[in-house]
Every structure is written in structure tokens, then in C-alpha cells.
Amino acid sequence: MLTNMSFREKSTWISFVLLLAIAVPFFYQFLRIERGLSNSRASFHLFLFLVVLFVVGEIVLHAVIAVQSPRDARAPKDERDRLIELKTMRVAFFALMAGALLVIVLLHFPLDRFAILQTQLFAVVVAELAMLGARLVYYRRDV
């Protein structure tokens, strides 16, 4: 199945898996802070580590798939790629809007700014994951 994938589909898989891999420990750490099991300084260090891990992972893994199929990697996006991008941006928009509305609702509850900020960040990550996930579905199904 891997050999049947285009460079862009592999690239989407890489971004989806990496983002999921860094989001889970990061938000788990946030829950630990909320329960008083950790502090925000440790969370900040974890955040920095995960961001570096994400960037390095993206660069290394994209370099690997580009070496495997250099011509495919150099090819510009075609009309199907662009259509998939447009459709999945719409998915991300609705996910982000839902997250923004959730944050507005949470502002009316007695929560600290850290929790509100984390919720906003969570909405951004969910929107990005929704976009990448929808892209993977469209690459395999009818557009």
C-alpha cells in the first residue's frame, strides 16, 4: 500500500501521526497539571521538547520519502490535490469554529487563563488533525 501512495499522501500520513504523537503526551501533561500532579514549568519544557521533536521528525521523514521518490516529490500539486486541500480546509474551519465557540462558553466558567489557553490550543490541534484525517480519507475515496 505504501508504494501505491503519492508523495503528498505519505506526507499527510507523516504529519498526522507526528501531530497525534506529540498532542497526546502534551494534553495528558495538561490534565496532570489540572489535577495537581505536575507544574506548568514541566509542561513548558515538555512543550519545547515536543515542538523540536515534531519539527525534526517532519524534516527527517519528509527527506526519507523525498529520497524514495524524488520525481514525485518535485512534482507540483495537480488539480485533485488542490481540490482535496480545499475540501479539507472546510472541515478544519468547522472544527476550529466549534473549538472557538467552546472557548467562549468556557470563559463564563470559573477557569484559570491557563486552562482556557490550553483549550484553545486543543481546538487548533483538533482542527489540524481533522483536516489531515479528512485529507487521508479523500486520497483513498471519491473526491
Place this chain on the structure above:
Amino acid sequence: MGACVVQNRIRRLRFDHGEMTQQALADRVGVTRQTVNAIELGKYSPSLEVAFRIARVFGMPLEDVFQFQEQR
């Protein structure tokens, strides 16, 4: 009005044109091999521009390559 389906004879035409590969057709049309595969399988309806380019590769009129059918 029923659902509309765009069918095509690309796979057959590739075979008739010296067993042209999907990659070779994709290169001549200016799309990826995966897009040619999606068009062949009916998973993606190409733009008019790409449809005309595909027909031109095979030296045939558009309607000999793509058929528009309305399902009732």
C-alpha cells in the same frame, strides 16, 4: 433528476496505445499517477482541461474517452 456518472475508457485506450502506463499518461497530461488511477476507477471526475488533454493524448474526441450517464 438522477445521479450522474462520468465513465471512461482510459484503461482500454492505454492498453490499445502500446500498453501505456498510468505514469506515462500522467506525465503527458500533467497530473500525478494517483490522479490518473482515480480517474480510471471513477473516483474522481477530472476538469474539462484535463479531460481534453487525456483525449488529445489518445488522438480521440472527448466523447470517445468519457461518457456522461444519468442513473435513474
